[in-house]
Amino acid sequence: MATIDIAKALELAKRRGLFQGLTRYKCEGYAIEDCLQLVEGIGKQRNPHFVIDDENRFTYENFIKWLHCDSSMKAIDPNTKKVIPGDMYKGIYIAGNTGSGKSWAMEVMLAYADLFHFRVKYGGETDGRLWWRIARADEIVSRFIETTSIDEYKKIKILCIQDFGAEPLEAVAMGNRMNVLRTLLEYRGDRSDCLTLITSNIPMCHQMLVTNYDDRVASRLMEMCNYFEIKGKDRRKL
Ligand SMILES: Nc1ncnc2c1ncn2[C@@H]1O[C@H](COP(=O)(O)OP(=O)(O)OP(=O)(O)O)[C@@H](O)[C@H]1O
Ligand SMILES: [Mg+2]
Numbered sequence: 001m002a003t004i005d006i007a008k009a010l011e012l013a014k015r016r017g018l019f020q021g022l023t024r025y026k027c028e029g030y031a032i033e034d035c036l037q038l039v040e041g042i043g044k045q046r047n048p049h050f051v052i053d054d055e056n057r058f059t060y061e062n063f064i065k066w067l068h069c070d071s072s073m074k075a076i077d078p079n080t081k082k083v084i085p086g087d088m089y090k091g092i093y094i095a096g097n098t099g100s101g102k103s104w105a106m107e108v109m110l111a112y113a114d115l116f117h118f119r120v121k122y123g124g125e126t127d128g129r130l131w132w133r134i135a136r137a138d139e140i141v142s143r144f145i146e147t148t149s150i151d152e153y154k155k156i157k158i159l160c161i162q163d164f165g166a167e168p169l170e171a172v173a174m175g176n177r178m179n180v181l182r183t184l185l186e187y188r189g190d191r192s193d194c195l196t197l198i199t200s201n202i203p204m205c206h207q208m209l210v211t212n213y214d215d216r217v218a219s220r221l222m223e224m225c226n227y228f229e230i231k232g233k234d235r236r237k238l
Pocket of ligand 2 (some may be wrong): 162163
């Protein structure tokens with residue numbers, strides 16, 4: 001009987017990411033400095049004042065690495081704020097003050113991702129392109145009120161929720177009262193074949209997340225997302 005190289009087989013199973021229900025592919029052979037320059041160029045096409053500086057460099061650099069599925073990617077521990085290894089099978093949560101550039105980060109990086117055709121596989125499906133749909137949290141709530149359902153947001157493979165925490169917490173549709181974002185994040189947090197990207201003024205681990213969405217959501221967010229903070233003042237006022 002052939003012997004099994006258990007260590008090798010386990011490594012293969014891990015790389016194939018079968019338990020994650022999601023497979024990501026490395027996109028090697030890139031120079032991070034060139035990529036940062038490209039991202040800055042994309043940002044400047046939209047606003048000539050766009051810069052990657054000390055306040056946002058960590059986020060942009062590691063967002064690029066996340067997209068390229070580079071194992072040297074780093075993130076921040078939301079509790080200790082120390083730098084920790086990033087996880088390609090988690091989404092991204094960017095916190096920061098108003099106007100610090102969080103929403104733009106998600107939009108500029110989507111334009112960047114669009115240039116590269118990064119591949120991703122969801123469960124047993126064939127490879128698809130890594131791409132995300134952007135929706136504001138209050139827009140998701142309005143849609144629930146309009147349609148009495150959040151199924152469309154449950155199904156999106158990679159959903160980017162902008163301005164999480166700024167939406168009305170309770171919504172009523174056809175007599176059905178719901179904390180829409182709590183329900184949506186609880187659902188997505190239990191799935192392993194989708195990713196969630198979030199921007200918020202509320203730092204991860206802040207008591208407000210527990211108060212507004214309960215500890216089940218707060219703990220799922222930690223499992224679902226790599227954490228980044230963009231520092232600095234309101235760039236709208238600069
Ligand atoms: N990297 C950047 N360099 C210079 N200006 C930027 C940068 N990113 C964003 N901006 C400018 O700052 C403004 C605010 O950015 P953005 O909407 O991303 O902020 P935000 O952090 O999402 O704010 P809020 O918390 O209010 O949603 C943008 O309109 C844009 O003009
Ligand atoms: Mg925003």
